[in-house]
Structures are given as structure tokens and as C-alpha cells.
Amino acid sequence: MEKIQVRFTVNKEEVLLNVKPYETLLESLRERLHLTGTKEACGLGACGSCTVLLDGQPVRSCLVLTPEVEGAEITTIEGLKEGEKLDPVQEAFMAHGAVQCGFCTPGMVLTAKSLLNRSPRPTEEEVLKAMSSNICRCTGYTKIIEAVLAATET
Amino acid sequence: MKRYSLIGQSIERTDSLDKITGAAKYTADLSLPRMLYAKVVRSSHAHARILNIDTSKAERLPGVKAVVIGGETIPYKFGIYKRTRDQYLLARDRVRYLGEEIAAVAAIDEETAEEALDLIRVEYEPLPAVFDPLEAMGEDAPQLHEHAKRNIGDHAKLEFGDVESAFRNSDRVYEDRIVTSKVSHLQMEPYGAVASYEPSGKLDLWVPNQSPFTRRRALSNALGIPLVKIRLHHIYIGGGFGGRSDVFPAEFIVSFLSMKTKRPVKLIYSREETMIATRQKHPAIVELRLGVRRDGTIMARDLKMILDGGAYMSSGIVAVNTSFIYSESIYRVPNMRYEGIRVYTNKTTCSMQRTHGCQYVLAEEMMLDRVAGDLGLDPVELRLTHARQAGDALPSGSKITSFALRETIEKAIAVSGWKEKRGRLPKGQGIGMACAGSITGFNLGFRLNSSALIKFNEDSSCTLFTGNVDNGQGNESMMVQIAAEVLGIPMEDIALVCADTELTPQDPGNYPMLTAFCSGNAVRLAAENAKKQILEMAAEKLKLGSSDLDIRDRMIFVKRNQDKRISVEDVTRLAFLKGKAILGKGSYTPKAQSEEGWAVWHAGKFRGQKGAAYTDGTTVAEVEVDRETGVVKVRNIVQAYDCGYALNPMAVEGQWEGVAVEMMGETLFGKLSWDKHGRLMNNSLLDYLIPTMLDAPKVKATIVESIDPDGPFGAKEVGISGGPGVLAAIANAIHDATGVFIKEVPATPDKILAALKEI
Numbered sequence: 001m002e003k004i005q006v007r008f009t010v011n012k013e014e015v016l017l018n019v020k021p022y023e024t025l026l027e028s029l030r031e032r033l034h035l036t037g038t039k040e041a042c043g044l045g046a047c048g049s050c051t052v053l054l055d056g057q058p059v060r061s062c063l064v065l066t067p068e069v070e071g072a073e074i075t076t077i078e079g080l081k082e083g084e085k086l087d088p089v090q091e092a093f094m095a096h097g098a099v100q101c102g103f104c105t106p107g108m109v110l111t112a113k114s115l116l117n118r119s120p121r122p123t124e125e126e127v128l129k130a131m132s133s134n135i136c137r138c139t140g141y142t143k144i145i146e147a148v149l150a151a152t153e154t
Numbered sequence: 155m156k157r158y159s160l161i162g163q164s165i166e167r168t169d170s171l172d173k174i175t176g177a178a179k180y181t182a183d184l185s186l187p188r189m190l191y192a193k194v195v196r197s198s199h200a201h202a203r204i205l206n207i208d209t210s211k212a213e214r215l216p217g218v219k220a221v222v223i224g225g226e227t228i229p230y231k232f233g234i235y236k237r238t239r240d241q242y243l244l245a246r247d248r249v250r251y252l253g254e255e256i257a258a259v260a261a262i263d264e265e266t267a268e269e270a271l272d273l274i275r276v277e278y279e280p281l282p283a284v285f286d287p288l289e290a291m292g293e294d295a296p297q298l299h300e301h302a303k304r305n306i307g308d309h310a311k312l313e314f315g316d317v318e319s320a321f322r323n324s325d326r327v328y329e330d331r332i333v334t335s336k337v338s339h340l341q342m343e344p345y346g347a348v349a350s351y352e353p354s355g356k357l358d359l360w361v362p363n364q365s366p367f368t369r370r371r372a373l374s375n376a377l378g379i380p381l382v383k384i385r386l387h388h389i390y391i392g393g394g395f396g397g398r399s400d401v402f403p404a405e406f407i408v409s410f411l412s413m414k415t416k417r418p419v420k421l422i423y424s425r426e427e428t429m430i431a432t433r434q435k436h437p438a439i440v441e442l443r444l445g446v447r448r449d450g451t452i453m454a455r456d457l458k459m460i461l462d463g464g465a466y467m468s469s470g471i472v473a474v475n476t477s478f479i480y481s482e483s484i485y486r487v488p489n490m491r492y493e494g495i496r497v498y499t500n501k502t503t504c505s506m507q508r509t510h511g512c513q514y515v516l517a518e519e520m521m522l523d524r525v526a527g528d529l530g531l532d533p534v535e536l537r538l539t540h541a542r543q544a545g546d547a548l549p550s551g552s553k554i555t556s557f558a559l560r561e562t563i564e565k566a567i568a569v570s571g572w573k574e575k576r577g578r579l580p581k582g583q584g585i586g587m588a589c590a591g592s593i594t595g596f597n598l599g600f601r602l603n604s605s606a607l608i609k610f611n612e613d614s615s616c617t618l619f620t621g622n623v624d625n626g627q628g629n630e631s632m633m634v635q636i637a638a639e640v641l642g643i644p645m646e647d648i649a650l651v652c653a654d655t656e657l658t659p660q661d662p663g664n665y666p667m668l669t670a671f672c673s674g675n676a677v678r679l680a681a682e683n684a685k686k687q688i689l690e691m692a693a694e695k696l697k698l699g700s701s702d703l704d705i706r707d708r709m710i711f712v713k714r715n716q717d718k719r720i721s722v723e724d725v726t727r728l729a730f731l732k733g734k735a736i737l738g739k740g741s742y743t744p745k746a747q748s749e750e751g752w753a754v755w756h757a758g759k760f761r762g763q764k765g766a767a768y769t770d771g772t773t774v775a776e777v778e779v780d781r782e783t784g785v786v787k788v789r790n791i792v793q794a795y796d797c798g799y800a801l802n803p804m805a806v807e808g809q810w811e812g813v814a815v816e817m818m819g820e821t822l823f824g825k826l827s828w829d830k831h832g833r834l835m836n837n838s839l840l841d842y843l844i845p846t847m848l849d850a851p852k853v854k855a856t857i858v859e860s861i862d863p864d865g866p867f868g869a870k871e872v873g874i875s876g877g878p879g880v881l882a883a884i885a886n887a888i889h890d891a892t893g894v895f896i897k898e899v900p901a902t903p904d905k906i907l908a909a910l911k912e913i
Contacts, residue, residue: 036183037176039392041342042425046839049342077176086174094170097804100812101626102173103342103392109174132848135839137342137393138626139808140815141850 004067010035011079019066026050026061029076037077037106041135048134051107052076058114077106080113089113092151093144100138108134112148121152159706160639161867164804167631168645169390169624178390181360182422184348190219190260192411192421193267194403195274196431197249197256200500200832201283201296204247204276207257211273217266220414221274223257227410230376232401234368234469240299240307241466241503243376243406249278250298250465251500252832253430255403260411260419283832287439287462287497298465298498305498307467308474314482314549315489320454324445328525332442332517333898335825336462337435339507340844341625343392345432346422349408353416357384357409362391363653364399365663366623368601370655372401377409385656394625395816396506397433399665400468429837434826435507436461436473436496440517445489450531452540454489457481459514463496464503469665470496472506472596480511480878481518482548483768484559484591485540490549500832506665508813509592509877512820519588519882520895533886534572537589538563542770544860551761552768556862556870558796559589559770565856566772566794575776576890582781583789586886587774590879593765594671594871595746598662602746604673605659606680608637608738612730614708614722615647616684621661622673623653627873628805629669633677635801636866640681641688642705643722659741667871668744670801671766674866675742684738691734692725744864767862769875771795773814775851775883779891781910784903788818788851788884795855798862798870807855810876814853817880819845825900 003018010033017032029035029052038061041049045060052061053075080087089112092098099105108131115122115130122130127148136144172178195207209221224244233239245256257274261267282296289295290305298305321327347361357379363369366386374381391398408419423431438459445454459477463470474494481492526533544557566587567573575585595602607619618637624630630652638645651657661676662668685705692710693700696718703710710725712718729736744766776790793810800806823843827835836842855876861868881899889895894909 030183034185035176036179039180039343040182041344041392042839044425044838044840047342077174081175090174093174094166097164097167097808099167099170099173100628100808101342101392102169102178102390103180103626105173106176128847132846135342135844135846137340137395137816137844138812140811140813140853141847142811142853143804143808145847 006066006070008069008071009073011076017066021067023066024062025052025064025066025069028066029061035076035078039103039106041103048107048111049104051110051134053110053114056114056117058111075110077109080109087113089116089151092147096143096147096150098139098143098147104134104136108136108144112151116152124149158639160635160645161801163802165635165802167628167805168634168650169630180343180390180392181346181348181362184360184420186348186350186418189418189420190262190411190415191264191267192258192260192408192419193264193271194255194407194421195257195271195276197245197252197254199249199278199280200252201281202249202278203281204245204249204256205279206277208275209257212259212270215266215270215273217262218259218270219262219417220260220411221257222407222410222414228376228378232372232376233467234400235471238467238471243401243403251502253502254465255407255431258407258411260415283500285499285501285828285832287460287499290497290499298500302498306495307463307498308471308496310474310478310492310494312478313491317454317456317489317491320489321445324453325448326446328444328446328521330442330517330521332440332513334438334513334516335900336437337507337820337824338429338826338842339395339397339433341393341395341397344423344425344428345402345404347405347408348418348420349405349412350418351409351412351416355383359384359386359405359409360389361386361405362398364394364623364625364665366653366655367621367660368663369401373405373409376401376406386654388653391625394664395508396665399663400433400505402432425839426837429842430502430834433468433505434464434502436463436470436504438513440513442517442521444521444525446525448529450525450529450536450539452485452487455481455487456491457514458493461494461496462499462504464499464501466503468503468505470504473510476510477514479593479764480591481514482550483554483593484542484589484770486542501828502834509817509874512817512878512881515588515590515878516882516885516899519879520885520889523586523886523889524895533587534563534567541589550764552764554768555864556798556860557768557770558858558860562771562794562796562858563589565858566774566792569794569854569856570774570790570792572774582891583776583778584887584889584891585774585776586883586890587772588879588882588886589772590875591768591770592667592871592874594767595666595668595744595765597746598666601662602672603741603743604661604676605739605741606676607659608680608684610684610726610736612727614643615649617649617651618677619651619658620673620677621653621658622669623664625664627664627809628802629664632670632674632801636674636677637681640678641685643708647708667874670869670871671865672742672744674869676740678866679740679742680738683740684736687736687738688722688725691729692720695720695728767798767865767870769796769871771858771875771879773879773883775880775887777884777887777891779888779906784906786822786888786901786906791851791853791880793853793855793876794858795876796858796860797872798865799859799868800857801867801869803857806857806872809872810855811853813877814880815845815850817877818851818884819843821881821884821899821901823900823902
């Protein structure tokens with residue numbers, strides 16, 4: 001099968017891949033680029049664990065075909081911190097006990113990050129709406145919501 | 155209350171940084187040189203004989219490196235106890251549920267492996283299947299296992315006092331029958347395993363687990379490899395909830411394929427496979443009778459539970475018996491009868507699932523509200539009157555050491571605003587309560603032991619070795635926190651090696667609710683042992699008694715004269731010089747009935763200390779019921795639970811908040827459904843409903859501390875106790891809002907509407 005060449009940026013680094021037409025962005029990130037921070041939990045786009053930012057917008061990487069991201073800027077969880085400095089959302093999650101098993105965490109953090117980029121002082125209702133498509137089984141969401149609201153203050 | 159420098163504080167967990175940056179590696183993230191990818195052939199029948207498996211075409215497919223079927227492997231049956239061994243890890247002559255593993259392939263990539271699956275032909279002779287536990291117990295039902303007449307895998311019968319006489323002397327007898335559903339653990343991480351077999355005969359494994367040591371033992375038996383040649387490595391794990399304490403076909407398959415190919419093999423289940431082919435929670439039929447005096451005193455309880463166990467036993471044997479444990483530990487009921495039956499059916503195997511006994515608690519807590527309403531009693535007072543206390547001797551011979559149930563009731567009532575709300579909420583809203591608890595540990599024989607080792611480097615830093623495993627609860631961080639507190643060094647000075655069967659000493663695992671109590675005590679003892687060595691070495695140097703010294707912030711100082719000090723670094727170096735390197739060790743086994751074994755349950759001679767300590771608490775829930783749609787919205791939940799002592803309050807709250815939402819989902823919408831062929835119909839996250847952020851209520855977790863005499867710093871248990879009462883508190887709130895007691899969970903809108911029509 002003929003492969004498609006795709007050129008895009010991941011975490012500010014340019015990448016050139018030759019992929020099958022039906023390869024998903026999730027697969028490319030995890031298997032080709034070994035960026036395993038983005039997780040697969042449902043394979044259907046229902047849980048948010050595979051969330052990455054595509055040109056700043058949260059997308060389900062399990063539902064995005066890699067050829068679609070030609071020329072785009074992808075941010076994964078690995079790309080969030082600036083050198084050694086953690087992003088305020090990351091700091092807030094840690095400080096508020098919002099990380100338990102950690103499997104939903106990368107998706108949660110990126111979704112929160114994109115919300116705060118769009119709307120720096122969201123109400124709790126706005127946080128719930130923006131993040132309701134990220135599923136967590138461990139925390140019951142209480143401390144995640146606290147963390148996101150705390151991150152808005154920094 | 156003694157103040158500690160680290161213990162008792164809400165500190166950031168040690169594993170958070172790896173998880174927040176994406177650096178944490180879970181099983182599916184592993185990539186080893188020359189690694190192969192495995193896929194599994196699964197049964198398309200709920201019950202069938204396997205007549206033939208033709209793998210020849212698959213073996214010839216380019217890129218396929220090995221194929222395995224059950225017949226090639228040792229005929230070892232897995233079971234968590236010797237007498238419950240009933241499962242071949244790869245089906246041999248028979249399959250007992252739709253989705254059961256029959257064969258597997260290892261290929262150079264996933265696509266080739268999937269293509270190979272299509273080339274494997276299985277010939278079945280379908281057998282009649284049975285899906286309902288009551289039908290399965292019928293005389294003519296298809297028999298799943300030779301040893302289990304009428305498909306009864308386990309039958310526990312216990313009686314204390316004179317139950318029938320107590321019922322005869324009661325003023326009122328209440329009866330109810332409640333049905334609960336099959337629920338998925340639904341850990342966010344799908345299941346899978348990676349194995350790497352070396353030519354030297356050494357097998358390395360990475361697999362999500364809740365106890366690496368029991369896993370290793372079972373695999374040693376199944377593969378015929380000695381314990382010393384199997385190593386389960388530490389790996390980050392995305393949730394357990396009681397569904398990952400067994401041995402699964404996945405790790406057996408990858409091990410066998412790796413042994414065959416001499417290459418690493420990775421098998422990661424899809425979400426659908428994880429839902430169909432790992433574990434689920436037992437649905438239960440609960441039949442409860444309470445005999446009560448006019449003043450509300452409960453004289454007798456008769457409890458019968460029928461658990462639908464699925465195709466194999468797994469830890470169902472524990473599930474059958476834990477409801478009894480909880481039934482005797484929360485309220486004082488002088489005459490009790492318990493009958494627990496676990497039935498085999500042709501569906502996915504059921505195991506322990508956070509939380510045990512919630513089915514029974516649901517029935518009893520609703521009945522208490524019914525009793526209170528009937529007799530004109532305050533439901534809070536009714537519970538306070540019967541609440542057990544510290545020092546109580548339980549009918550079956552267990553003793554309660556620390557306990558604070560009454561205090562949790564009072565706290566939950568106060569924090570939730572019960573007095574202002576009960577009977578005064580707007581139409582359609584209600585508030586309800588329930589009490590529940592858990593136990594630390596249960597009979598596991600020698601597996602109850604946990605040990606820990608500490609080795610110091612030539613500065614103030616050390617490595618802590620503990621067999622304890624973390625599924626996300628914060629166990630890793632807890633161990634480091636305990637060691638740092640005792641040793642007087644910062645947490646960042648401690649490197650943690652945990653849950654590695656080659657490097658770390660044995661540990662019970664986290665599924666018996668023993669992490670804080672047992673693993674924590676072992677770490678505490680190891681740290682105290684290391685500290686003793688450090689102080690003795692320092693004392694020799696300073697020419698003082700070691701009891702004059704203490705350690706804080708990497709310095710050993712004289713208590714009476716804080717200016718006189720020597721660094722831990724100086725002492726560790728001195729220790730090396732003198733041939734007495736600082737090596738701490740600690741070993742701890744909690745008291746729990748361990749001599750007689752589980753056989754005792756069957757003989758009805760269920761006597762002795764059931765676990766090291768009991769936990770307890772109260773949940774209050776507020777709901778709003780829409781009478782047009784039947785939709786129930788849980789607005790608030792208050793969790794007031796006694797954990798003994800909160801080593802890390804933020805982590806403790808996180809557990810009670812998490813379990814509240816998990817159980818809320820079970821109460822209102824989570825239900826696995828099967829069709830008439832035994833196919834699991836809702837096997838994905840699109841059609842199996844779990845709570846999202848929009849569904850979750852506000853949860854307020856309130857910590858009550860009874861300071862257990864034996865737990866480390868007084869700590870007992872956290873992960874389970876906050877769970878069983880949640881379903882019941884919601885159910886009682888629904889009753890308060892509508893006058894209706896639900897008969898079934900999940901109480902989906904159609905059920906609520908149907909119940910509302912009847913009143």
C-alpha cells in the first residue's frame with residue numbers, strides 16, 4: 001500500500017513521516033515518535049485520554065488520521081513544560097492531588113490548558129462543560145476541578 | 155495528638171511528576187528490541203466444546219512468528235486457592251463464556267497478527283448455555299464444571315445466636331429482595347502484558363497487577379518455570395479496583411509466545427476485550443429479613459445472597475464471604491444468619507470489585523429507613539443506637555480494636571446539614587444516609603506478610619525496597635512518606651524500588667486492603683531498624699547513648715543540646731568503614747485468621763480474627779428526582795469515614811471522592827447487558843455509561859481518626875470503606891424525595907418512573 005508523506009510539527013519540532021493513509025495520529029505519536037504520554041483507553045474517541053492539541057485545539061488523536069495534520073502544530077503532554085519549568089496547569093494538578101493513576105491525566109491537562117488559553121478565568125460551569133468529555137475513574141473529578149480553577153489564578 | 159513533620163500532611167505524591175509530564179510508562183508504552191505483537195482468538199460461543207483448532211494457515215502467514223493453543227501448554231488450572239482451581243488460561247477442550255481465549259499469535263506487527271487471527275479456524279460443538287444464576291442452579295441446567303453440582307461454586311452458611319427464636323419474639327419482621335447488576339471495573343488503562351524470555355531461562359514480565367507475588371506464583375505453576383526465574387517488574391498501572399488481582403490469559407499467552415520465539419511479546423487488549431475478558435463485579439440477589447422490636451431494636455438478621463459469578467471462580471470465593479464480614483462489623487445484631495451462594499454462569503468471570511458487600515449494605519440500609527419510618531423513629535438515632543464500638547467482640551470471634559462509627563454518623567449529619575434539610579427540601583429533592591465499612595486484610599496464610607529493606611548510600615540518601623504495588627491510590631508515595639518521617643530525611647532523599655518480585659521482598663498486594671496497615675508497618679519497621687543502626691553508630695562516635703539522639707533534616711543531633719550534631723552522611727560513611735553498613739529491615743504480618751484456611755468457612759466454623767482492623771463510616775447523599783423523566787441527579791455527597799489516621803489527607807480524600815462517584819455510577823446508570831447468545835452488548839465506552847464531570851456530584855470528604863493501636867501511626871484503610879454506603883445513601887435519598895424504595899440497581903429512569911407509578 002502506498003504511504004503518504006506528512007510534514008508537521010510536534011512539540012515545536014518538525015517531523016516528516018511516511019504513513020499508511022489510515023494511520024491515526026495517536027498511532028504515529030506513540031509508535032513512530034515514541035511519545036507514549038498520549039494514551040489509548042477506548043479507541044473510539046469517547047474518553048479523552050488520547051487528547052492532544054492540534055493548532056491549540058483539543059482533538060481526539062485516535063480519531064484524527066495522520067495525513068490530516070499536514071502543516072499543523074501538535075502539542076502532546078511531553079511538550080507542555082518549558083525546559084525544566086512545568087506549566088501552571090501541571091503544577092496545579094500536582095499540588096491539588098488531581099493525579100491518581102495518571103492514565104487520564106495527559107488528556108485532562110491538555111484539555112484544561114486549551115480551555116485556559118481560550119478563557120483565562122472560566123467559571124466552574126465552563127470548566128465542567130469544557131472538560132466533561134474527559135473521563136476519569138479514580139478521582140471523582142473533585143480535585144481535578146479544584147486544580148483547574150486554581151490554575152486560573154496563576 | 156502527636157505532630158509529625160511529614161505524616162499527616164497533604165503532600166504532593168512522589169509519582170505525580172512522572173504522570174503529569176507523560177514520562178510514566180504503563181504496560182502499553184513499553185517497547186523492547188525485536189518485540190513481537192500478539193493477538194488473541196476468542197470464543198464466539200458462550201458454551202461449547204472445542205473440537206478442533208486449525209492454525210496451519212496462520213502459521214504460514216509471512217510475519218507470523220509463533221502460534222499457541224491451550225493443548226500445547228501444561229494442563230494447569232488457575233485458581234486463587236488450591237481448591238478453587240478451575241480455569242485453563244488458554245481453553246483446551248471447552249469454552250465457558252463468549253470471548254474466552256482459545257489461541258494466540260505473535261507477529262512482527264499488529265496488522266499481521268490481526269490478519270493471522272482470521273486464518274485460524276475453530277470447530278465448536280455448541281453446548282446449551284445458561285446466563286441466569288437461578289436457572290443455573292436448577293436441576294436440568296447445563297453443568298459448567300464437573301465439581302460444581304448445580305453450578306454452585308461456593309456456598310457459605312453461618313449462624314450465630316438463635317435466629318428463628320429471635321424472629322418469633324420480634325414485634326415486626328421486615329423482608330426485602332434487592333437485585334444488583336453486573337458492573338465493569340473499567341480501569342482507564344486497558345489490560346495487556348509484555349513478556350521477554352531470555353535463553354538463560356529467565357522470564358521478565360510487565361503487567362498491570364494488584365499483587366506481583368501471587369501473580370508470579372501462579373505463572374510459575376502455569377508455565378513450569380521456577381519462581382526465581384520469573385520477574386514481574388514495576389510498571390505504572392492505570393487503575394485496579396479489585397479487577398486485576400488474578401492471573402489472566404494475557405500474561406500467560408505472552409510468556410508462552412516469548413518462550414517459543416525467544417523474543418519479547420506484547421499483547422494489549424482493546425477496550426472491548428478488556429470489558430469482555432477480564433473481570434466484572436458480581437451481580438447479586440439479596441434477600442434480607444430483619445426482626446425488630448417496637449422500639450427499633452434489631453433482634454435478628456437473616457441474609458441470603460446469590461452471586462452470579464460467571465464462568466470461573468476467580469476471587470468470587472472472597473466476594474461470597476466478605477458480605478458476612480461487613481454484616482457483623484457495623485451494627486450490633488445479636489442473632490444472625492448468613493447464606494452466600496456463588497453460581498457459575500456462561501458469562502465473563504466476576505471477581506472482587508470495589509466495593510465488597512455494597513449489595514448487602516444497599517438492602518439493609520434501605521430497610522433501616524423503612525423500619526424508622528414505620529415505627530416513627532429517627533433514622534439517625536436508629537443507626538447510632540446499633541452502631542458498634544471499639545472493643546466490641548464480634549459473633550464470629552473477631553475483635554474490633556479502633557472504631558469511630560458514631561462519630562462518623564455525627565460528623566456526616568453535621569457537615570451535610572441533615573437537620574436543616576431532612577423533611578424540608580423542595581419537592582423532588584431528598585437526603586439519605588447509610589453506614590458501611592471495611593476490613594484490613596483477610597485470611598491469606600503466609601501471603602499476609604510484608605517486608606521492607608532500606609540501604610543507605612554514602613550520603614544521607616537511601617533506597618527503600620518494598621513489594622507494595624500502586625494502582626493509582628498513592629501507595630508508592632505513602633511508603634516514601636513513612637520512611638522519610640521515621641528516618642528524619644527529606645522524601646527526595648529516598649529512591650523507591652517497589653513491586654518487583656526479584657528486587658523487593660514479598661508483600662500481600664493492595665487488593666486485601668492492607669497497604670497502609672501491613673506494607674506501611676513493614677516500611678516503618680525497616681526505617682526504625684535503619685535509624686537504630688544510624689543512631690548507634692553516631693552514639694559510638696559522639697560517646698553518648700543512642701537514646702540521647704534523634705535525626706532531623708539529614709542531621710543527627712543531641713536532644714538536650716541541639717548544637718551538638720553529626721551528619722547522616724558522616725555516619726553512613728563511618729558505618730561502611732567499620733563493616734557495619736546501614737541496612738534496615740522490617741517484616742510485618744498482621745493478625746488475621748491464618749491457621750485454619752478458607753476451608754473453615756464451609757464448615758460453618760468461621761471463628762477467629764478476620765482482619766487486622768475494621769474501618770467504618772457514613773455517607774450522606776442529596777438527590778433531585780425528576781418525576782417526568784425519572785432522571786436522578788445526585789447533588790451532593792458527604793463522606794465521613796474513619797481511616798484510623800490520615801497519613802496524607804489529600805490522598806485520603808481523593809479515595810473517598812473517587813469511590814463516591816464510581817458507586818454513584820453503579821447506582822444510577824452502569825449496567826452490563828447480555829443478549830440471549832451470551833454476547834456482551836455494551837462493551838465500549840459509548841454504550842456502557844460511567845460518570846463524567848457533568849454527572850459527578852460535589853463530594854465533601856471528612857476525615858475521622860480513631861488512631862488504631864496497631865496501624866502505622868494509627869492508620870488503617872481507605873480505598874474500600876468509603877464505597878459500600880454510597881449506593882444505599884443515594885437509594886435512601888431517592889426514597890426521601892419520592893417515597894419510593896428502589897428494588898434494583900442501577901435505578902435507571904425507567905425503573906424510577908415505574909416505581910413512581912405504583913405509589
